[in-house]
Amino acid sequence: MKKIFIAMLIIITTVAYGGITEIYNERVEKSTAFMAAENSLKQAVRTLDEKKSFWVPGITAGFDQIIFGKNGLENKDPINGHKSIRLNVKANFVKILGASIGLSLPYVYDLTACAGKFENFNLTVSRPIFTEFYLEVPQAELNVLQSKNAAEKTRWDIFNQLLQDIFSYHNALSTRELLNGRVCVTKVLYENENDSEKKKAYRQQLTDLNKSIINNELILNGLNLEYSADLYSQAVQICEEMVLISESCTQTDFNKTELSSSLLKEDIARRQKEMWFLPYLPNPVISFGIDFLDNLKWHVGVSFEYSFFEKGTGSSKSVESSNRISQYEIAVLQTANSKESAQRSIEKLKKDLEIYKMELSASKANMDDSLAELAKNKLLMEKGFLTKEKYDLGSYEHLSKKLDYEKTLQSMYLTCVKLLQEYGLSAGGGTL
Numbered sequence: 001m002k003k004i005f006i007a008m009l010i011i012i013t014t015v016a017y018g019g020i021t022e023i024y025n026e027r028v029e030k031s032t033a034f035m036a037a038e039n040s041l042k043q044a045v046r047t048l049d050e051k052k053s054f055w056v057p058g059i060t061a062g063f064d065q066i067i068f069g070k071n072g073l074e075n076k077d078p079i080n081g082h083k084s085i086r087l088n089v090k091a092n093f094v095k096i097l098g099a100s101i102g103l104s105l106p107y108v109y110d111l112t113a114c115a116g117k118f119e120n121f122n123l124t125v126s127r128p129i130f131t132e133f134y135l136e137v138p139q140a141e142l143n144v145l146q147s148k149n150a151a152e153k154t155r156w157d158i159f160n161q162l163l164q165d166i167f168s169y170h171n172a173l174s175t176r177e178l179l180n181g182r183v184c185v186t187k188v189l190y191e192n193e194n195d196s197e198k199k200k201a202y203r204q205q206l207t208d209l210n211k212s213i214i215n216n217e218l219i220l221n222g223l224n225l226e227y228s229a230d231l232y233s234q235a236v237q238i239c240e241e242m243v244l245i246s247e248s249c250t251q252t253d254f255n256k257t258e259l260s261s262s263l264l265k266e267d268i269a270r271r272q273k274e275m276w277f278l279p280y281l282p283n284p285v286i287s288f289g290i291d292f293l294d295n296l297k298w299h300v301g302v303s304f305e306y307s308f309f310e311k312g313t314g315s316s317k318s319v320e321s322s323n324r325i326s327q328y329e330i331a332v333l334q335t336a337n338s339k340e341s342a343q344r345s346i347e348k349l350k351k352d353l354e355i356y357k358m359e360l361s362a363s364k365a366n367m368d369d370s371l372a373e374l375a376k377n378k379l380l381m382e383k384g385f386l387t388k389e390k391y392d393l394g395s396y397e398h399l400s401k402k403l404d405y406e407k408t409l410q411s412m413y414l415t416c417v418k419l420l421q422e423y424g425l426s427a428g429g430g431t432l
Helices: 002-016 018-030 032-052 133-192 196-221 229-248 256-274 313-382 388-423
Strands: 055-063 084-096 099-110 115-118 122-128 285-291 297-303
Touching: 018 032, 018 133, 018 229, 032 133, 133 196, 133 229, 133 256, 133 388, 229 388, 256 313, 313 388
Parallel strands: none
Antiparallel strands: 055 084, 084 099, 099 115, 099 122, 122 285, 285 297
16 A cells, blocks of 8 residues: 555656756756667667577678789689689578578689679588577676666766756755854944954954855856746655655665676576586587579588787686686675665665764754744834844854755655665656
């Protein structure tokens, strides 16, 4: 029932608070980091689709080696001795179990007779004997998961920055009101004061207040945001709903996307470890062909090469082999560390939320006390026992306590944002 209630709140928020959602979407669209993440994700998805499909069409063309000597072109037809050029056209269509299946159609142009012809129209099948084709799809899936994580992290960063901007703008406007009010009161106190020492103190207060005003205006000018009081209310409402969502999450709900990525990476490393000897093998390529233009004549061939004495070859094979073993051990540790790190982070953020709730309680008590004190001062002012300037200073002190309370509340909200991100929820926890 609680989860249904939270889901209803998310739907209501999405419909009712379009302003903050529009700004968020606009920032996402203009973010170069998100553009790069989206491009990486699209490429990863396209590669995964290709790896999953056995239908992989492609056409390549290339000339045999063209040789020039003192008499010009020296490429000759072995049968009639005519100078000729051979163009090899290959079309691959299917890739199954690591084997490429396609057609080969060589074209020979006789430069002496000025005529060309196709020859040896072959169906070809080729495949390395030792191949890890079964890892192509998991590796592509891993790239998709990692790209999705990167894109979602960018979304969270944008959302988090938007909330910070809204809170900063609200706080700066409240600070402007507070500082300007204090300046007005302090000016009156300064003008009415006859004691030179107190007058000097008021003058210093005015200097400090004016400095603070200048710094506060710099903060406002540095925020690229079309702010409104309604926008702040929307941000607070969304954050309140995220607090409810975070309370419904459990310790076992931690970032499943990150965990899936780590587990898949570990599985790939394990399967590569099982083939630790692969770098030492010559890995021959076996091929099969049928010539449709020569009474379906067929042939089978095997080709391979192996470096024995090339500098560094032995050591590089050994390094690659040992890496296959060590990478699995590293992947296992990374999975365990990732899970433990996420759990520790969640526990810390939960404790931070508890601390902020206690600080909120204390801050609210201070705010309520200042409000009660302000009510007493108002009675004293009305009876003539307190000047208006002293009362105004007390009212600005209450505004200061209220701003402290709001800042603590905002810090709690931003901690909740980090918590939902750690849980692996989509940006905004589903509120956008």
